Every structure is written in structure tokens, then in C-alpha cells.
Amino acid sequence: MSRAYNFCAGPATLPEPVLQQAREEMLDWRGTGMSVMEMSHRGDEFVEIAETAEKDLRKLAGISDDYAVLFMQGGASSQFATIPLNLLGDKTSADYVNTGIWSKKAIAEAGRYAQVNVVASSEAEGFTSIPDQESWDASADAAYLHYTPNETIGGLEFDFVPETGSVPLVADMSSTLLSRPLDVSRFGLIYAGAQKNIGPSGLVVVIIHRDLLGKARKITPTMMNYQVFADNDSMFNTPATYSWYLAGLVFKWLKGQGGVEVMGEINRRKASKLYGFIDQNDFYANPISPRFRSWMNVPFTLADDALNNAFLEGANERGLLNLKGHRSVGGMRASIYNAMPEAGVDALIDYMTVFAKERG
Amino acid sequence: MSRAYNFCAGPATLPEPVLQQAREEMLDWRGTGMSVMEMSHRGDEFVEIAETAEKDLRKLAGISDDYAVLFMQGGASSQFATIPLNLLGDKTSADYVNTGIWSKKAIAEAGRYAQVNVVASSEAEGFTSIPDQESWDASADAAYLHYTPNETIGGLEFDFVPETGSVPLVADMSSTLLSRPLDVSRFGLIYAGAQKNIGPSGLVVVIIHRDLLGKARKITPTMMNYQVFADNDSMFNTPATYSWYLAGLVFKWLKGQGGVEVMGEINRRKASKLYGFIDQNDFYANPISPRFRSWMNVPFTLADDALNNAFLEGANERGLLNLKGHRSVGGMRASIYNAMPEAGVDALIDYMTVFAKERG
Incomplete structure (x- = not known):
């Protein structure tokens, strides 16, 4: 058939012009004689692709230099462990809001590394609403507060950004990043699996305030250490180059829109x-x-x-x-x-x- | 230019017919109206792509049902931590052979989780040779022995498979898997970053004897737990679907060769x-x-x-x-x-x- 309307929750449909450009460049990117997926990640061509993608993302989402932008692998599910491993520092507990299946997964994984305080939950009402922040039982000494602005399975979405004072706010924006304006400065860390609004699966974008870097626990695998990624422009090892390139094409398309x-x-x-x-x-x-x-x-x-x-x-x-x-x-x-x-x-x-x- | 001869060590050149097929199918895979990268990983179409790729790999490499085949993310570098986290079990030490830069990286990361015994090294000779196995100082109670059959930077390669008795043999075959016949039954675990002989970066293939599953330490992130991947056909979360598809195309091409x-x-x-x-x-x-x-x-x-x-x-x-x-x-x-x-x-x-x- 011709192109369908694909309502998949993720991996999701991509802009047709992006796929057309990827098709045209598949065997030979701009006269180099190589596909992007055949390029050395340390070569001039790919470094330009990678840097341009980051620059365009920063411009689109309004990300200041106070934040590092990381291109990692393993999806949002890997971040469920990466976040407590990196952000707990000398604290022992973190606050979580439970608004659906993805919140629960994040909570379960964090519970393996931290004392998790579920400060609010709408589970009793079948996740059809979000508790007023006034009713939340937040802790002043939490290492961070984690929430899921949009639950892709339940279709439940925050219409406000939580106020957490000096406690860093951490958000799983897999399904909402770049879908509307956002005040990044309200957040300590934003992460998003690519396969909804950014590109193909196998890539996860992390936007982290630089103040939160450098606190990884000793047991953190090097490939989960935010500081390592920030220090190496996400190229400590070979990144998911083709996914990164496609994300860059999506960012260009978004700018054009x-x-x-x-x-x-x-x-x-x-x-x-x-x-x-x-x-x-x-x-x-x-x-x-x-x-x-x-x-x-x-x-x-x-x-x-x-x-x-x-x-x-x-x-x-x-x-x-x-x-x-x-x-x-x-x-x-x-x-x-x-x-x-x-x-x-x-x-x-x-x-x-x-x-x-x-x-x- | 037309297609070049690209001698990159990785991401490396891919078979031209594979890229041509990927180009043809970019906007519409077999009349579905979707690109493979837009498909639900749980849909019939992608499940068929994934299963066919695994079946072809099993046939090509001669992998019996005693082994699970996992399609993971994070590259070989993530495996440097994943291996000790999963294989140590109730043991505390592991044996490593040092034949170059990639061996050293594997050793450094393992040292964060285990007592590492470097049983042999050719560092003193500038990694130009491999010590006879007779001279190795292997431990009978090591959880496993790890070696790097081919060092991609030094260009140094084993011409033998180490004998380790009942100690499981673990090999980083990123650059050699599928390049020649192999007796998989000699190994406890084989892993290979895709971007040399398998497909694009962002995918790592793990072939693990089922006896070695289920021993992950409590601190192991769920997304690094081999048992979780084996139990869920590598789809505990959204896998790197497009890379998996391309690997499948490479396997088909190899069969055709x-x-x-x-x-x-x-x-x-x-x-x-x-x-x-x-x-x-x-x-x-x-x-x-x-x-x-x-x-x-x-x-x-x-x-x-x-x-x-x-x-x-x-x-x-x-x-x-x-x-x-x-x-x-x-x-x-x-x-x-x-x-x-x-x-x-x-x-x-x-x-x-x-x-x-x-x-x-």
C-alpha cells in the first residue's frame, strides 16, 4: 500500500520527508561514498552530523549551556536504573509520583538502589487523574523527585510542572519532548526514548543540569555514568550513529515546521x-x-x-x-x-x- | 562519488546489496505502508523480522538450543560490566588475558566488580604476540576466563581457542563473529558489537549458554540482566528494531554468499x-x-x-x-x-x- 496512517505508540511513525532523505542518502551521504551507518563515529563527517543534531535540539527545546545533552542507548528503561545510580550522591532516598504503568516501572527499578517514597499516586482511581500537588507527601531531603509527565499506556498527562524547590526534578519525557514549548530550566534531568517524537528506537536523549554530574555511585557501570558521557560528547564508545543521524533529520524537519x-x-x-x-x-x-x-x-x-x-x-x-x-x-x-x-x-x-x- | 572502499574499523562498510534493500524498503516494508523503524516491536511484522534474524544467525554460526541468543544495546563496552555482574555468581574472581587495548578496557571495568586475575599478557612485547597457553597462570575457581580473540586496534589475533576445562570461556568476538567457522560449544559466552561484521552500531549480540543464566548480582540493572533478556526474547523493553532488521539483512546476505x-x-x-x-x-x-x-x-x-x-x-x-x-x-x-x-x-x-x- 502507499504510506499508511500509523498510530503506533512507539516505535512510532516518522515524518515522511525524513524517511525520504534517509532513503536518498542510504548508499552515499553527500558524495562521501559511504552510508552514514558506515562512517567512523570519530570522522569529520559523523562528528558534524552529531554536533549539528545536538545544536538543533538545543535550539528547538531551548536548552542552555548549564545542561549537558547526552545521546545514550538502552531506552528509557535503562534510565530507570541510571538515574538513581547517578543522582543519589550521598542521599539515600528519592521521591516518585505514581501515575501509571511507566511510573511503576521506574519506581520498581529505583527501589533496587534507593529508598523510594511514593509521594502521590492515582492508582486507587485507576490512573484516571493526577493528585493535586498540595496533597503530595514530598521529602525535603530526597535526592530528586521523579515523575512521568505523560503515561503512554493510560493516556494520562500532567498539565502542570511540579514545584520541588531545591530538590531536582526528573522527568520521563519519552512521549512529550519536542511536542510543545517547555521551560527546561525547571528540571534537573529530562530523558526521552527516541522512538516517539525523536527517531528510531535504540537511542535515548538525556538533558541533565551540569550540577548533577559527577555523583555516580561506585557500582555504576561506566556505560551508565552521565559524567563519562558528558566528558566524551557521548562517544566514550561507539554510539548508535544511524539513530543519532535520523534524530538530526527529525530535528531539522521540526525546525522547518x-x-x-x-x-x-x-x-x-x-x-x-x-x-x-x-x-x-x-x-x-x-x-x-x-x-x-x-x-x-x-x-x-x-x-x-x-x-x-x-x-x-x-x-x-x-x-x-x-x-x-x-x-x-x-x-x-x-x-x-x-x-x-x-x-x-x-x-x-x-x-x-x-x-x-x-x-x- | 560512487561507493568507496571503506576500510574503517567500525562502524564498518556494509554489503552493498544490504544497503540497497534497506533503501528500497525504507518507506514501505512489503506493502505494510510502514518503514521497519516505525513498526511496533510487538507487531506480527517485526516479530517475524526478529525471529528470522535469530534463526539465520543460529544457522550461520551453528548455535544450538543450549544457547540463548540476545539482541542487546550499549555495545561491547556495556558488556564489560554486564559480564561480571551476571557471571560471577557466588565466586569472587575472574581470569582475563591481556592482549591489547580492548582486553585492557574489559579488565578495567571487570575490576570494579570482581577480583581480576590477569593470567597472561603480551604487553611487555608491545602486544605483538600471544603467550602460549602453557604459560598461563589460570585459576581453577575463576568464575570465567575472558579473552579478546581479535584486537581491532593492534591487529593481533588468536589462532587457537583456549582450553579452560570447566571454567566458562568468554570471548569478545566483535570483529570476528561470522568471519569464519567457529565451534560455539567451546564457549560459555560470546559477545559482539554489531558494527563490524553484523550491522550498524547500537546493537550487541550475546550468545550465552543457558547454564550461565540466572546468576545476576542484586545490583545488576534490569536492562543488563541476561535472564531478563532471555525470558523476554530480548523485548523486555523496545529493542533497537532497525539495527536488528539490518543485522537480519546481513545474515541473509551471508547465507547467499x-x-x-x-x-x-x-x-x-x-x-x-x-x-x-x-x-x-x-x-x-x-x-x-x-x-x-x-x-x-x-x-x-x-x-x-x-x-x-x-x-x-x-x-x-x-x-x-x-x-x-x-x-x-x-x-x-x-x-x-x-x-x-x-x-x-x-x-x-x-x-x-x-x-x-x-x-x-
Whole structure:
């Protein structure tokens, strides 16, 4: 078929112009006679690719020189251990907010290295809301506070940045980084697996305030030590060069779109349209408290679960792919990151309208 | 330019048919409307790609079901910590053989978790030879013995597999896996960063005897736990899907070439030609004891170091790229992995002949 509208939560759809450029450059990058994936990571060509990507990311996200930008491997899941190993320093405990499955994974892994205080949780309400910060039981001597601004499985998203005073704020922005404007200076550390808004899987971007470097525990593997990555421009060993290059192409595309301000407006509109449709059509439902609905991941259920397979089959026939919800929650989920055009959301709503009329 | 002969030690040149297929499938894999890098790692399409790659690798390398095959991230450098963290079990020490820069890196990292016994070293001779195994001071109670069958920087290679009795043998085969036949059953664990003979960087293949699973220390990050990867078909989290796909294309290409027996003959011939030329031409020299010369990485020096830049410039003009030796040893280095055609070695020898005649 021609290019489909792919609503996968990650690895997610990429901008078509990025894939076209990657295709054109596959066998010969700019007359060098090499594919980017065949280049020495220490050669002039790749160093330029790497530096340009970092520069463009800094510009897009507004990252000052107070922060190091690291290109690491192992996905966000590796960061769940890397963070306590690097940030605890001489402290023994860290604060975590529990708003869904990814929060819980981060909490479980941190618990192997630190005393974890779960300062707030919406588990009792089925992760459909986020507790007011006034009710949080934060600790003044926590090494950091970790939260998950957007839960990709539950479709639950913070509409505020927590206030933590002098305690560094750590955020898993795998699904939201670059989807809208952000005040990086509020954070101690931001990390994002690439496979949603940045590029292919196998790359994780870490933005860390330099004050937090140099405190890794002795048991930290060298390849998990932020200071080592910062000191070596993320090239202590061979990085994931091709993924880094593709991320750079995505950053260029984002700049061409007008940057995160423009993307934020488009993303807000895409989400509003889809939630608006779901709310006004009795056949579909979304359980999340409206204020905390994710702009990126829109879970929804049909009035009759027995129709799920028919819904998915019809969607596939129209080139609307990967709408099945995560196995842990069921139903449907439409992930509508930066690279999902508004026309894809329109096509989905058209299909949902027809399906509800015919089968509802 | 058209495709060059790229002698980079890694990331290294890839087979041209592999890159062509990747280019053709970039925007739409087999009519799915998606690039492979946009596919859910849990979807039918990618699961088939992943399973086929593993099956082909098992067939090519002769890997029995006694072994798990893992597709991890972080490169061989991450394995330097992952190995002691997983294999020490209730033992406290491990044996290491020191034959060059990569051995030393493995030793340094292991020393953070284990008592490391360096049972043999050729450092005093400048890593130009490998000590007879009879002289090794191995320990009967070592958790394992680690060695580096091929040192990519020094160009020094074992021509034998160490005998370790009941002590598991662990080998960093980043530069040699799939370059010739291998008796996997001699090993407890084999690991290989992909960016030499397997695919792009950002992927590391681990072949581990199942008896060695399940012994990870409590401090081991989950994403470094071999048992977790074995239990989840390397999909505990999102793997490096595109790199895994490309590795699968390389495996298919290798099968089409006739497998590792045929590659072994070609590689032996390529190396013999190049060393033969170096030995008979007074202008060039290779310092390694002939028995232990690497088939994969051929370092050589010119009679006059002042001509190095002129040599490299002339080579670049002819499309013979990345011949500069590693910064730690200087001189030149030609890496001639599986994907370097014999014609590339011939072209290099032609150039070296002309250069020596004109400038020697």
C-alpha cells in the first residue's frame, strides 16, 4: 500500500520527508561514498552530523549551556536504573509520583538502589487523574523527585510542572519532548526514548543540569555514568550513529515546521478534535479526567468490546494502523505524536463516525 | 562519488546489496505502508523480522538450543560490566588475558566488580604476540576466563581457542563473529558489537549458554540482566528494531554468499594477499608475529612517517577511505571484514605499490 496512517505508540511513525532523505542518502551521504551507518563515529563527517543534531535540539527545546545533552542507548528503561545510580550522591532516598504503568516501572527499578517514597499516586482511581500537588507527601531531603509527565499506556498527562524547590526534578519525557514549548530550566534531568517524537528506537536523549554530574555511585557501570558521557560528547564508545543521524533529520524537519510553538498548536488541535469527537459520540468513551487527557496518546473504548476486532480490521483496510490498545488495558489507542499529520486524525474520525453509524 | 572502499574499523562498510534493500524498503516494508523503524516491536511484522534474524544467525554460526541468543544495546563496552555482574555468581574472581587495548578496557571495568586475575599478557612485547597457553597462570575457581580473540586496534589475533576445562570461556568476538567457522560449544559466552561484521552500531549480540543464566548480582540493572533478556526474547523493553532488521539483512546476505565456510576462505585470502604484499615490500611493515596476525584488521607503517598524510590523501582521492591507524598506535590500518570485497584489497595493494614506487 502507499504510506499508511500509523498510530503506533512507539516505535512510532516518522515524518515522511525524513524517511525520504534517509532513503536518498542510504548508499552515499553527500558524495562521501559511504552510508552514514558506515562512517567512523570519530570522522569529520559523523562528528558534524552529531554536533549539528545536538545544536538543533538545543535550539528547538531551548536548552542552555548549564545542561549537558547526552545521546545514550538502552531506552528509557535503562534510565530507570541510571538515574538513581547517578543522582543519589550521598542521599539515600528519592521521591516518585505514581501515575501509571511507566511510573511503576521506574519506581520498581529505583527501589533496587534507593529508598523510594511514593509521594502521590492515582492508582486507587485507576490512573484516571493526577493528585493535586498540595496533597503530595514530598521529602525535603530526597535526592530528586521523579515523575512521568505523560503515561503512554493510560493516556494520562500532567498539565502542570511540579514545584520541588531545591530538590531536582526528573522527568520521563519519552512521549512529550519536542511536542510543545517547555521551560527546561525547571528540571534537573529530562530523558526521552527516541522512538516517539525523536527517531528510531535504540537511542535515548538525556538533558541533565551540569550540577548533577559527577555523583555516580561506585557500582555504576561506566556505560551508565552521565559524567563519562558528558566528558566524551557521548562517544566514550561507539554510539548508535544511524539513530543519532535520523534524530538530526527529525530535528531539522521540526525546525522547518516552525519549531515547538507551532507543533504545540497543531498537537493541541489534533487532540481536541479527537477527544471532542469521542465525547459527543455515545459509541466511544475515554475514561481520563478531561484536564489530564494526553495530547499524545488517546485511549478509547467502543460501546461493545465484541466489536473490537471488527473495528481494527476495518481500520487496517483503510490504512489506519496499530490502533489496538496496550495489552494491559485493552480497547483502542491512537498515538498522535508530532509526525502524525492532522489529516491522519481526520481520517480516523471519519472512520470512527462510519463505524459507529453502521455497527453502533 | 560512487561507493568507496571503506576500510574503517567500525562502524564498518556494509554489503552493498544490504544497503540497497534497506533503501528500497525504507518507506514501505512489503506493502505494510510502514518503514521497519516505525513498526511496533510487538507487531506480527517485526516479530517475524526478529525471529528470522535469530534463526539465520543460529544457522550461520551453528548455535544450538543450549544457547540463548540476545539482541542487546550499549555495545561491547556495556558488556564489560554486564559480564561480571551476571557471571560471577557466588565466586569472587575472574581470569582475563591481556592482549591489547580492548582486553585492557574489559579488565578495567571487570575490576570494579570482581577480583581480576590477569593470567597472561603480551604487553611487555608491545602486544605483538600471544603467550602460549602453557604459560598461563589460570585459576581453577575463576568464575570465567575472558579473552579478546581479535584486537581491532593492534591487529593481533588468536589462532587457537583456549582450553579452560570447566571454567566458562568468554570471548569478545566483535570483529570476528561470522568471519569464519567457529565451534560455539567451546564457549560459555560470546559477545559482539554489531558494527563490524553484523550491522550498524547500537546493537550487541550475546550468545550465552543457558547454564550461565540466572546468576545476576542484586545490583545488576534490569536492562543488563541476561535472564531478563532471555525470558523476554530480548523485548523486555523496545529493542533497537532497525539495527536488528539490518543485522537480519546481513545474515541473509551471508547465507547467499555460502555461509561462514566460504567467507572464511575469502577472508583468509584477502588477509594473505595484503600481508604477503607488505612483507615483500620494504616500504611497508607490520609488527605482529606472523602466526597471530589478524585477518580482520591489518595495521601497517610506512618507512617514513612524514609521508603518512600524503599516503592518506592519495588514498582518499582513489576512494580508499579510513586507512588512518587508531590514534593510540599511529600508522595505517586496513579493516577488511566480511563486507570488504576482495577487489577492495586489490585496489589497496595497487595503490600501495604505486605510492611506494613514487615516494619510497
